[in-house]
Every structure is written in structure tokens, then in C-alpha cells.
Amino acid sequence: MNWLNQRARQHLIDWRAAGLERTPSVFSAGQEPVCTIDGREYVLFSSSNYLGLAEHPEVTAAAEQALQLFGAGSGGSRLTTGTTGLHTQVERAFADFLGYEDAVFFSAGFLANTGVLQALAGPDTLILSDERNHASIIDGCRLAKAAGAAVVVCRHRDPAHVDELLAQHRGDALVVTDGLFSMDGTLAPVPELLAVCRSHGAALMVDDAHGTGTLGATGRGINEHFALDGDRPDILVATASKALGVEGGAVAASAPVAALLRQKARTFVYSTSSTPATCAAVVAALGVVEGEGSPVKALHRNIARLTEHLGMGQWPSPIIPVPVGDEARAVQAADTLRQAGFFVPAIRWPTVPRGAAMLRVTVMATHTDEQIDGLAHAISQL
Ligand SMILES: Cc1ncc(COP(=O)(O)O)c(C=O)c1O
Incomplete structure (x- = not known):
């Protein structure tokens, strides 16, 4: 084996041992509120397709x-x-x-x-x-x-x-x-x-x-x-x-x-x-x-609905952090939400400082009230 392969293998072993290895989830269709990810249907709360324009006709x-x-x-x-x-x-x-x-x-x-x-x-x-x-x-x-x-x-x-x-x-x-x-x-x-x-x-x-x-x-x-x-x-x-x-x-x-x-x-x-x-x-x-049918107002309304449920008061953006702190607990919380049918990532060190792990929820204009209320309820049960 040449040095390049050897180095790559060693880096991967170290990376995995440090808990930093990530594998992407595979989507079977576009970034709509309900989508199939890794073969299972979820309500998606992690996309940057905030206005639902990726699939707009x-x-x-x-x-x-x-x-x-x-x-x-x-x-x-x-x-x-x-x-x-x-x-x-x-x-x-x-x-x-x-x-x-x-x-x-x-x-x-x-x-x-x-x-x-x-x-x-x-x-x-x-x-x-x-x-x-x-x-x-x-x-x-x-x-x-x-x-x-x-x-x-x-x-x-x-x-x-x-x-x-x-x-x-x-x-x-x-x-x-x-x-x-x-x-x-x-x-x-x-x-x-x-x-x-x-x-x-x-x-x-x-x-x-x-x-x-x-x-x-x-x-x-x-x-x-x-x-x-x-x-x-x-x-x-x-x-x-x-x-x-x-x-x-x-x-x-x-x-x-x-x-x-x-x-x-x-x-x-x-x-x-x-x-x-x-x-x-x-x-x-x-x-x-x-245009006339701009989805911006619907996005703002959905942000306000979720952040009110979460007791966050006025929140300006569609990126809504749910602080957890401990890295392992954040991963567990994301798994629990997944079991309840909601796709929300846990964000951990090194993306955020150690001990500041969180769930990162993103809201879309295309989410329904029911989907938002459902996520808020699932978060309240964590
Ligand atoms: C703050 C910020 N700037 C720049 C970028 C890069 O943009 P793009 O994904 O279009 O390359 C990102 C993407 O994640 C971002 O979050």
C-alpha cells in the first residue's frame, strides 16, 4: 500500500475514533416538508429551502x-x-x-x-x-x-x-x-x-x-x-x-x-x-x-408559530436552535425526534463549542400548522 492510502486509512480511523465521522442521509426526492430519507418518510425540519422554491413550478x-x-x-x-x-x-x-x-x-x-x-x-x-x-x-x-x-x-x-x-x-x-x-x-x-x-x-x-x-x-x-x-x-x-x-x-x-x-x-x-x-x-x-404570491409572509408566520410554542419570543430567522448542551444527549434527542417522524439534526463540536450541542431546526414556508405543532409537541416531550 502506498503512503497515500495508508495516510487516508489512518486519518479515517482517527476521525472515527474522535466521533467526527459523518455519513450523509440520502433523499429520494426534493426538499418538501414530507420526504423520504434513507427509505423512511419524515417531516423535514433541516432544509435551507426556506421558501419552498426548489420545487416551485x-x-x-x-x-x-x-x-x-x-x-x-x-x-x-x-x-x-x-x-x-x-x-x-x-x-x-x-x-x-x-x-x-x-x-x-x-x-x-x-x-x-x-x-x-x-x-x-x-x-x-x-x-x-x-x-x-x-x-x-x-x-x-x-x-x-x-x-x-x-x-x-x-x-x-x-x-x-x-x-x-x-x-x-x-x-x-x-x-x-x-x-x-x-x-x-x-x-x-x-x-x-x-x-x-x-x-x-x-x-x-x-x-x-x-x-x-x-x-x-x-x-x-x-x-x-x-x-x-x-x-x-x-x-x-x-x-x-x-x-x-x-x-x-x-x-x-x-x-x-x-x-x-x-x-x-x-x-x-x-x-x-x-x-x-x-x-x-x-x-x-x-x-x-x-411577486404577488410571495412565500415570505408564510415563512414569517411559520417561524412565529414554532418559536411561540418553544417560548422563544420574537425570533428573526428560520434557523431555530434548541439548546441541549451535552453532545451525547443531543444525538439521543435527534434520534428520539426521528422515531417520532421528524428529521432534525444534532449540531455538535467542532461545529459549535464543546458542551454547546443543540438541535438545529429550520422552518419552511411550506410547512403546515399541523407539522409545526407536531414538532413543538415532540420537542416538549424530550
Ligand atoms: C453563512 C454561509 N455562507 C456561505 C455558505 C456557502 O454557500 P453555498 O452553499 O452556496 O456554497 C453557507 C452554506 O452553508 C453559509 O451557511
Whole structure:
């Protein structure tokens, strides 16, 4: 056996022994409230398809039409042969939806975050990154470091710490944070961060992956939630992979920043672009969110129904943490819910700190009252 196989085997043995091995559940159909997973029917409370758009007839019809017209793949990267009218349309649609001058569409949210941080960082840049930021921001910071930037990890949701760190720095600085933290469903204090950034001449980048389509009365995300009409984060990353039910990540920014990203972000320049069918589906999904029958209100109503049952008061997001603490108890609680027919994951270290294990419930606009009440009852019996 060569060293590579030997190393892989040993890593897997160690990984398993540390209790970190994960095996994916296999879905037999789309992410609807009732679905078959590993051959058994469950009520699904763990999907990011918050608005039920993955299976929306207007979204799937748009994808099918583009598939017929353009075929399955895009045939190249954006700057070579991989730009269709649908690619430019999806970028315009995101910019208008989010209220920015321009938007650049990457084939995943992960690639958007890494691409932005790599492209905008230089030897003279300081990046301040929240300690609980998503892995794609962490990896983007690593690329920025390789380009000579300094990266400092700051305390979670703590504008005073950001203020303190910016006060010690002379030169360009970029503060980067998740908007809606994907594990515990809490929001970054964006208005306060914006004020601190402005007082030091720093720029602010917010990853609104889970806020797009879910936050704000019309689903326009964290800026709408905080009623940021004038000054806004300089860079807003929105994903099409969660509430919009498709895939891809859009970076909304000023015209010059967007233009620079199209030239310099390596995950944009050197990767095959999204399929035209993906772009068509995203444009259709944004149209549904903006349209008369928008599912955003139904999502908000369902969030309010479940969080009221759980005694959580006003809760802003569709990600609802049920704290358990002990890792083994959290796994047991998830198993008990599964036996009762509800699919809810247990989240443990290293995704969250040790001893802070929890159940991570996500709500969809398409859940019925009965399904929500049933889950709340099952949780109350744990
Ligand atoms: C906060 C956050 N940012 C970025 C991403 C990456 O987005 P995508 O799944 O579109 O690659 C995720 C996905 O889990 C996320 O939770």
C-alpha cells in the first residue's frame, strides 16, 4: 500500500475514533416538508429551502426551458465562453433585488466569499473576521493572508472589539461577518458594525447567505431587516442556494468593486460558470419572491408559530436552535425526534463549542400548522 492510502486509512480511523465521522442521509426526492430519507418518510425540519422554491413550478419551468435552449452545461468560465444572457440577467436581477449598483454571480456562495476576500486583499489590508464566521470566509481570509493581508479574528457579534482593533490600525481595513449566523440563527449587529466601520474609514462585508429571501418584510435580507436605506454594507453576499432554492452566490457591490471582482476573483475567472438552467431558475425564484404570491409572509408566520410554542419570543430567522448542551444527549434527542417522524439534526463540536450541542431546526414556508405543532409537541416531550 502506498503512503497515500495508508495516510487516508489512518486519518479515517482517527476521525472515527474522535466521533467526527459523518455519513450523509440520502433523499429520494426534493426538499418538501414530507420526504423520504434513507427509505423512511419524515417531516423535514433541516432544509435551507426556506421558501419552498426548489420545487416551485415557476422555478422548475424556467430551468427546464433554459435546459432545452442551452443544454446542460455552460461550456466555459465566465470570461471565455461561459456567459449567456441568463448570466447577465441573474446579475442584474440580484443587484436590483438587493438595491446595489451591480452584482457578480459565482457558481456557489462558498466561491463568492473566497473569491471576494482573495481579490480585494493586498499587503496593506487588515481584515477583521468574526470568530464564528462561515468556513468560506475563513478560507477566504487564508487566501487574503497569502496575498499579504493581515487577518485578525474578532469576538463574536462584538462591535466594541472591532472598534478597539480598528483604532490601533492605520490603513485599509475590511470587516467581515456572517449576517445570519448559520448554526444558531442569530443576527450580526450590522447597524453598529456599520457605524464603527464608518468612524474608522473601514469597509464592511456581510455574508447574507441565510438572510436572502428570509429576513425583512419582503425577503430582501439583512439590510431590509435593519431598515438600512441609506448607508449599507459595502459588500453583501447573497446566496441562491438557500431560500431561493437553487445554487450560486451573488456579490452585490458598487460598480467598480464588481468590475474588479470580474477581473480578479480567481473562483470567478478560473471556474466553469453556473449552468444557464441554474441562472434561469434563480431569476424565476427572485421573481416569485418579489411577486404577488410571495412565500415570505408564510415563512414569517411559520417561524412565529414554532418559536411561540418553544417560548422563544420574537425570533428573526428560520434557523431555530434548541439548546441541549451535552453532545451525547443531543444525538439521543435527534434520534428520539426521528422515531417520532421528524428529521432534525444534532449540531455538535467542532461545529459549535464543546458542551454547546443543540438541535438545529429550520422552518419552511411550506410547512403546515399541523407539522409545526407536531414538532413543538415532540420537542416538549424530550
Ligand atoms: C453563512 C454561509 N455562507 C456561505 C455558505 C456557502 O454557500 P453555498 O452553499 O452556496 O456554497 C453557507 C452554506 O452553508 C453559509 O451557511
